[in-house]
Amino acid sequence: MAATTKRKDPVIEELRRLLGTRLSTSGAVRDQHGRDESYHTVHAPDAVAFAVSTEEVAEIVKICAHHKKPVIPFGSGTSLEGQVMALHGGICIDTSQMNEILEVNAEDLDCRVQAGVQRLQLNEYLRDTGLFFPIDPGANASIGGMVATRASGTNAVRYGTMRENVLGMTVVLADGRIIRTGGRARKSAAGYDLTRLLVGSEGTLGVITEISLRLYGIPEAISAAVCPFDSLAGAVNTVILTIQSGIPVARIELLDEVQMGAINKYSKMSHPEQPTLFFEFHGSETGVREQAERVGEIAVEYGAKGFDWAIRPEDRSRMWQARYDAYYAAIALRPGAKGWATDVCVPISRLAECILETRRDIDASNLTAPIVGHVGDGNFHITFVIDPDDPEEMMRAEALNERMVMRALAMGGTCTGEHGVGTGKMHFLVAEHGEAVAVMRQIKVALDPDNIMNPGKILRL
Amino acid sequence: MAATTKRKDPVIEELRRLLGTRLSTSGAVRDQHGRDESYHTVHAPDAVAFAVSTEEVAEIVKICAHHKKPVIPFGSGTSLEGQVMALHGGICIDTSQMNEILEVNAEDLDCRVQAGVQRLQLNEYLRDTGLFFPIDPGANASIGGMVATRASGTNAVRYGTMRENVLGMTVVLADGRIIRTGGRARKSAAGYDLTRLLVGSEGTLGVITEISLRLYGIPEAISAAVCPFDSLAGAVNTVILTIQSGIPVARIELLDEVQMGAINKYSKMSHPEQPTLFFEFHGSETGVREQAERVGEIAVEYGAKGFDWAIRPEDRSRMWQARYDAYYAAIALRPGAKGWATDVCVPISRLAECILETRRDIDASNLTAPIVGHVGDGNFHITFVIDPDDPEEMMRAEALNERMVMRALAMGGTCTGEHGVGTGKMHFLVAEHGEAVAVMRQIKVALDPDNIMNPGKILRL
Numbered sequence: 001m002a003a004t005t006k007r008k009d010p011v012i013e014e015l016r017r018l019l020g021t022r023l024s025t026s027g028a029v030r031d032q033h034g035r036d037e038s039y040h041t042v043h044a045p046d047a048v049a050f051a052v053s054t055e056e057v058a059e060i061v062k063i064c065a066h067h068k069k070p071v072i073p074f075g076s077g078t079s080l081e082g083q084v085m086a087l088h089g090g091i092c093i094d095t096s097q098m099n100e101i102l103e104v105n106a107e108d109l110d111c112r113v114q115a116g117v118q119r120l121q122l123n124e125y126l127r128d129t130g131l132f133f134p135i136d137p138g139a140n141a142s143i144g145g146m147v148a149t150r151a152s153g154t155n156a157v158r159y160g161t162m163r164e165n166v167l168g169m170t171v172v173l174a175d176g177r178i179i180r181t182g183g184r185a186r187k188s189a190a191g192y193d194l195t196r197l198l199v200g201s202e203g204t205l206g207v208i209t210e211i212s213l214r215l216y217g218i219p220e221a222i223s224a225a226v227c228p229f230d231s232l233a234g235a236v237n238t239v240i241l242t243i244q245s246g247i248p249v250a251r252i253e254l255l256d257e258v259q260m261g262a263i264n265k266y267s268k269m270s271h272p273e274q275p276t277l278f279f280e281f282h283g284s285e286t287g288v289r290e291q292a293e294r295v296g297e298i299a300v301e302y303g304a305k306g307f308d309w310a311i312r313p314e315d316r317s318r319m320w321q322a323r324y325d326a327y328y329a330a331i332a333l334r335p336g337a338k339g340w341a342t343d344v345c346v347p348i349s350r351l352a353e354c355i356l357e358t359r360r361d362i363d364a365s366n367l368t369a370p371i372v373g374h375v376g377d378g379n380f381h382i383t384f385v386i387d388p389d390d391p392e393e394m395m396r397a398e399a400l401n402e403r404m405v406m407r408a409l410a411m412g413g414t415c416t417g418e419h420g421v422g423t424g425k426m427h428f429l430v431a432e433h434g435e436a437v438a439v440m441r442q443i444k445v446a447l448d449p450d451n452i453m454n455p456g457k458i459l460r461l
Numbered sequence: 462m463a464a465t466t467k468r469k470d471p472v473i474e475e476l477r478r479l480l481g482t483r484l485s486t487s488g489a490v491r492d493q494h495g496r497d498e499s500y501h502t503v504h505a506p507d508a509v510a511f512a513v514s515t516e517e518v519a520e521i522v523k524i525c526a527h528h529k530k531p532v533i534p535f536g537s538g539t540s541l542e543g544q545v546m547a548l549h550g551g552i553c554i555d556t557s558q559m560n561e562i563l564e565v566n567a568e569d570l571d572c573r574v575q576a577g578v579q580r581l582q583l584n585e586y587l588r589d590t591g592l593f594f595p596i597d598p599g600a601n602a603s604i605g606g607m608v609a610t611r612a613s614g615t616n617a618v619r620y621g622t623m624r625e626n627v628l629g630m631t632v633v634l635a636d637g638r639i640i641r642t643g644g645r646a647r648k649s650a651a652g653y654d655l656t657r658l659l660v661g662s663e664g665t666l667g668v669i670t671e672i673s674l675r676l677y678g679i680p681e682a683i684s685a686a687v688c689p690f691d692s693l694a695g696a697v698n699t700v701i702l703t704i705q706s707g708i709p710v711a712r713i714e715l716l717d718e719v720q721m722g723a724i725n726k727y728s729k730m731s732h733p734e735q736p737t738l739f740f741e742f743h744g745s746e747t748g749v750r751e752q753a754e755r756v757g758e759i760a761v762e763y764g765a766k767g768f769d770w771a772i773r774p775e776d777r778s779r780m781w782q783a784r785y786d787a788y789y790a791a792i793a794l795r796p797g798a799k800g801w802a803t804d805v806c807v808p809i810s811r812l813a814e815c816i817l818e819t820r821r822d823i824d825a826s827n828l829t830a831p832i833v834g835h836v837g838d839g840n841f842h843i844t845f846v847i848d849p850d851d852p853e854e855m856m857r858a859e860a861l862n863e864r865m866v867m868r869a870l871a872m873g874g875t876c877t878g879e880h881g882v883g884t885g886k887m888h889f890l891v892a893e894h895g896e897a898v899a900v901m902r903q904i905k906v907a908l909d910p911d912n913i914m915n916p917g918k919i920l921r922l
Contacts, residue, residue: 345647445907
C-alpha cells in the first residue's frame with residue numbers, strides 16, 4: 001500500500017524527472033535522513049533529493065510548494081534537537097553535493113561557500129592562506145546546517161557564534177524565490193537584517209544554499225592547557241573571574257570528573273579524574289604569555305592543581321580531540337545506551353550556582369550524566385547516557401532537563417545556547433519568550449503561509 | 462482651519478486625556494520634532510507625546526492604531542536620513558523623559574536602560590564601575606535611536622555595532638502589544654532573532670522602549686595618536702594593511718586635507734592640513750605598545766609623517782573632540798550652508814579605490830565636500846556643504862552621491878554603513894538588495910498591516 005502510494009505521488013514523479021538518480025526513495029537512505037545525532041526517533045522523509053545548485057533547490061521547492069509538500073533541508077545530520085526529522089513526511093533536500101568553496105577573499109577576510117561545505121573541509125582548504133574559520137561545534141557539521149541552527153561551540157567566547165560570523169547568504173524561500181541577504185561590507189544599516197533572521201531559523205523560513213562568512217588570520221601564537229581543580233566550584237569560579245577580567249581567551253571548556261573519567265577510558269588518556277578546564281590562548285607571543293599568566297594566577301587562587309601545557313600543534317590536536325570525543329566517550333560509559341545532550345546558557349555571574357545545583361540534581365536523580373560546557377559564554381550541557389526504551393528512566397531525565405531549563409530561565413538565561421529548538425524545545429521557547437513567540441509565528445506565516453518549510457520545528461502553528 | 466481640525470482630532474483628544482500637559486501641539490515643539498540633523502525639510506507631526514513608560518507608549522500606540530494614525534518614535538533627533546520626519550503627519554512619541562538606567566550588572570558586563578537614555582549619560586553613570594559602553598556615533602544620541610538606526614561610529618572596528626551589542630529589548634508593536642526579545646545570556650539558539658530584526662528597523666516595526674546592552678571593562682591602557690600622510694592613498698593603504706594584519710585597533714579614523722583644514726579653523730588647532738589618520742589603541746600596557754609599534758611600522762612604509770601621541774585622558778579628549786566636531790567644522794566652511802553627510806561602506810580591499818575615485822569626483826564636481834571615515838570598517842562619509850535652496854547645486858550633489866553609492870555597490874559594499882535608509886535611500890535599498898526588499902515588505906505588512914509605524918521610511922508599500 002505504502003509502495004503503491006509512493007509510486008503514484010506526483011511530487012516524486014516530478015522530482016524524478018528533474019533529478020533522475022539524484023532522487024532516492026530507498027528505505028535506507030530515507031531512514032538515514034530521518035534522524036540526527038540526538039536520541040529522537042527516526043521520521044523518514046518520502047524521498048531524499050540530492051541537489052547540486054541553488055537553482056535546482058528552487059525548482060524542488062516550487063514543485064513541493066505547488067503540492068503543499070513539506071521540505072526538510074539536510075546538511076550533515078549532526079543536529080541535536082531533531083531538526084531534520086520529517087515529522088509530516090515530505091522531501092528532504094540533502095545539500096552534501098553542494099560542497100564547493102566558491103571564493104576566498106583573503107585580503108577582505110571573507111569567503112563564500114555552498115551550504116554543503118563542511119567545517120573541516122573549509123579549514124583544510126584555507127590552510128595555505130593563513131586564514132581560518134573559527135566556529136567549531138565539535139561535529140564536522142555543514143556550514144549550511146551551522147547557519148540554520150545558529151551553531152557556536154568552543155571558540156565562541158572569543159570569535160562569536162554563527163550570528164556574528166555570517167555576512168550574507170543565498171536562500172530559497174517557501175515559494176521558490178531566490179534571495180540574497182547581507183553583503184560583503186563589514187557593517188550595513190541597509191534595511192531589515194534578514195541575514196540574522198535566517199541564522200537560527202532551522203529551515204523553517206527557507207533553504208540556505210550559499211553563505212558568505214567572516215574569516216580570521218591564524219594567530220601568530222597559540223597555546224593550550226589542561227588544568228584540573230579540587231572542586232567544580234573552583235573551576236567554574238575561575239571561568240567567571242577570567243571572563244569578568246576581560247581576558248580574551250579563545251577557548252575555556254569545563255569537563256566534570258564524570259566526563260574526565262569517560263574520556264580517559266574512551267581516549268586512553270590519564271588525566272586526573274577531577275573537574276577540569278581546557279584552555280586555549282590566541283594572540284601575539286607576548287599576548288598569549290600575558291593571558292596565560294593572568295589566568296594562571298586566577299586558577300591557583302581557586303584550587304587549580306597546575307597547568308599541563310600543549311604548545312605543539314600535534315599535542316594541541318590530541319588534547320582537543322579528547323574534548324571533541326566527550327559526547328561519544330560519555331555514551332561509551334554504558335554499552336547500548338544512547339546520548340541526549342542538553343543545553344542551557346546563563347549570565348556568567350549565575351554559572352556556578354546553575355552548574356552546582358544541576359550537579360546535585362543529577363546525583364539525586366541517579367542518572368549517568370556528565371557535564372561539559374563552553375563555560376566562557378555561560379553555556380553548558382549535561383549528556384544523559386540513557387536507554388530511550390526505558391520510559392521510567394526517560395521520565396527522570398526529562399524531569400531533570402525541565403528543572404535545568406527552568407533554573408536557567410529563572411537566572412535570566414536561555415533554554416538553548418546553541419543546539420536550537422527543533423522539536424525538543426518548543427514548549428521551553430514559549431516559557432522563555434512569551435508573547436514574542438506570537439511575533440515569530442506571524443513572520444513564519446507571512447513567509448511560509450502553507451507551512452511547508454520544515455514543519456513542526458521551532459513553532460507550533 | 463488647521464487649528465479647527467486639530468481641536469477636533471479624536472486622537473489628540475484621547476491622547477490629551479491620557480497625557481495631559483505631556484502632549485504638545487505647539488508649533489515650535491512640532492517643528493523641532495519634524496526634523497533631524499540632516500538637510501531634509503521639516504515635516505512636523507500633528508502632536509508630540511512625551512511618554513514616561515513602556516505601558517504608556519503602548520496606550521498611545523493603541524489609540525493611534527484604532528484611528529490608523531501614524532506613530533513616529535523620537536529619541537534625540539540626531540539621525541541623518543530624515544528618519545524622524547512625519548511625512549504623513551501623525552503622533553511623534555518623544556522618549557526623552559524615559560531616561561532611566563534601570564540596572565547595571567557589572568559582574569555580567571551588561572545593563573538595561575530606557576530608550577531615552579543618552580550615550581554620554583550612560584557612560585557618565587558607568588564611570589565608577591570600571592565599565593563603558595563603546596558604541597560612539599559622535600552625536601549624543603539616545604540609546605533607543607541608536608538601536609533603531611543600527612548605529613556604530615568610531616569604536617565599531619573593535620567592538621562591533623549596535624547589531625553586536627544589544628542583548629535584548631522591550632518593544633511596543635503596531636497593535637500596542639508589548640514584547641520582550643533576547644535575554645541576558647551571551648548566546649542563544651532559541652528561535653528567530655527578533656532582536657536583530659528590530660535593530661535597524663528605524664521605528665517601522667515598533668517603538669523600542671527598553672534595551673539591554675553589552676558593556677566592556679575600561680581598558681587597562683589607552684593611547685591615541687594623530688598621524689598625517691603625504692597622500693590620501695598612503696593613509697588608506699595604512700588602514701587596509703592594519704586591518705588585514707589583524708591588529709585589534711580600537712579606532713582608526715580618516716580625515717582628508719579639506720576636513721583637516723576645516724577642523725583647524727573650527728577648533729583652533731594647528732594640525733598639518735594633509736590626509737590624516739586618528740588612531741586609538743586599547744589593551745594591556747604591553748598590548749597597546751605592541752599594537753602601536755606594528756601600526757607605526759606600516760604607516761611609515763606608506764609615507765606617514767610621524768605620530769603625535771595623546772596619552773593623558775584630557776589630551777585624548779581634546780584630540781577626539783576635534784573628530785566629533787568634524788561635521789560642524791565642515792558646515793562652518795561656508796556660512797549659511799547646510800550639511801549633508803553621505804555614507805557608504807565597502808570591503809576593505811576596495812577602500813582605497815572607492816575613496817580615491819570619490820575624491821576625484823568631488824574635485825570634478827566643484828563641490829565643498831570633505832571626506833571623513835570609520836575606515837577600519839571600510840565605512841566613509843563625504844559631507845556636502847551646500848545650499849539646499851540652490852536646485853542646481855543640489856542636483857550636482859545628488860548625482861555625485863548616486864555615483865558614490867553605485868560605486869560602493871559595484872564593489873560589494875552597501876548604500877549605508879550606519880546612517881540607515883530613512884527617506885533618503887529607499888531606491889538604493891532596492892538597488893542593493895533586490896528581491897530581498899520584497900521579503901522585508903512581507904515582514905513589515907505582517908507586523909504592521911495598516912502601515913502606521915513611521916510610514917514612508919525604509920520601504921515603499
